[in-house]
Amino acid sequence: MELHYLGIERYTGLTSSGAERILEHIPRLKAGVIGDGCLDIYWHADMTKSELSRETPHYPLPIVKEIFSPGAAGNVAANVKALGCSEVYFCSVFGNDWRGSLLRDTFQRLGIDDRYSLYVDEWLTPAYCKPIRHGMQGASQEDPRLDFNNHRPLSDVLVSQLVVRLDQMAEVVDIIAVTDQLHFGVVGEAVRERLAYWAEQGKIIVLDSRDRIGAFKGIIAKPNEIEALRWAEPSLDPYDGSWSHWLSAARKLSEHTGAPCCLTLGDKGSLWVEKGRAYWTNARKTEPPLDIVGAGDCFASALxxxxxxxxxxxxxxxFAHAAAAVVVRKIGMTGTATPLEILESVRLDPA
Structure with a gap:
């Protein structure tokens, strides 16, 4: 790959001692997370136990195991906690519903402080519910997801209250992660303006936004290649990009936001663009089976x-690639990467 013809410099400088140094200092950090938190639910059904219903002509799904974990921004919070941050705070809006209660219990179990979150009656707690059928000889198949989402924006009153909570959280943390995932989510214009203000004050902020990556100013954007091309080259098929397209999109986004851009490229590695200069590093070697669910959250957290x-x-x-290489090996879960796992990842693939 002759990327130097495009003006891209290759970075291979992360060593085991460098990863150890990073991990040694992370416990000094206080982290804040704001954005669209949700509850991930895995329902495992043993179809060998299913019997035809007497009331309907269907075979029910006998659930033998259920797993709850925080998803989206919640998974980012879980990842920064697993990396060793001394304090992790969460700022969002959830509903006073069963999913909100489960999510709050999960936060408490993981040591994530949600004092800056709002739990209200007029909002739904988002959730992604994933039924997985298990059959004979170890066969398994995931059914279509059951999603709980809001279909209207936050009220002005809730937006104002959320901005106050964001400011309170920003006062006490060193770093902030932003997850803007849902169409009707919590990261609107007022939140974006306050994040820009805190970036101007020197707060380190990393953004992951599915559809509005270009709407933010002054904070480090971490899009994948699809999100970047949809914003930078809307007339181009985002699944048909090339290195020149990706580099152009990253540079355009960095110039537009006034901050660095880290563009992830899956197994092709990632690009870091800052003040016009571009650097590439490869993804860590990982052998199948792999599960990429949650890998982007882990990458953003480690970055x-x-x-x-x-x-x-x-x-x-x-360093973020070393952490993501751990998570993709964890099948059927939105996993996290511990310091020991990351160090092992670096030792196994030092390049």
Whole structure:
């Protein structure tokens, strides 16, 4: 891959000692997370136990195991906690419903402080419910997801209350992760303006936004190649991009936001663009079976923590790949990466 013809420099500088140094300093950090938190639910059904219903002509799904974990911004919070941040705070809006109660219990179990979140009657707690059928000889298949989402924006009153909570959280943390995932989510214009203000004050902020990556100013954007091309080249099929397209999109986004851009490319690695200069690092070697669910959340969390302890963008990007390589090996869950797992990832694939 002759990327130097495009002006892209390769970074291979992350060593085991460098990863150890980053992980040694992460416990000094206080992290804040704001955005669209949700509850991930896995319902495992043993179809060998199913019997035809007497009331309907259907075979029910006998649930033999259920797993709850925080998803989206909640998974980011779980990841920064697993990386070792001394305090992790969560700022969002949830409903006073069964999913909100489960999510709150999960936060408490993981040591995530949700004092800056709002739990209200007029909002639904988002959830992604995943039924998985298990059959003979170890066969398994995931059914279509059951999603709980809001279909209207936050009220002005709730937006105002959320902005106050964001400011309170920003006062006490060193780093902030932003997850803007849902069409009707919590990261609206007022929140974006306050995040820009805190970035101007020197707060390290990393953003992951599915559809509004170009609406933010002054904070580090971490899109994948599809999100970046949809914003930068809307007339181009985002699944048909090339290195020149990806580089152009990253540079355009960095110039537009006035901050660095870290563009992830799946198994092709990622690009770091800052003040016009571009750097690439490869993804870590991982052997199948793989599960990419939650890998982006882990990458963003590790990137943010490494930047928070003083790593430059290239080193932070390489460290994030080491963390993501751990998570993709965890099948059937939105997993996290521990410091020991990351160090092992670096030792197994030092390049």
């Amino acid at each position: 943010l923590c490494a930047l928070g302890v003083g790593s430059n963008g290239m080193e932070a990007m390489a």
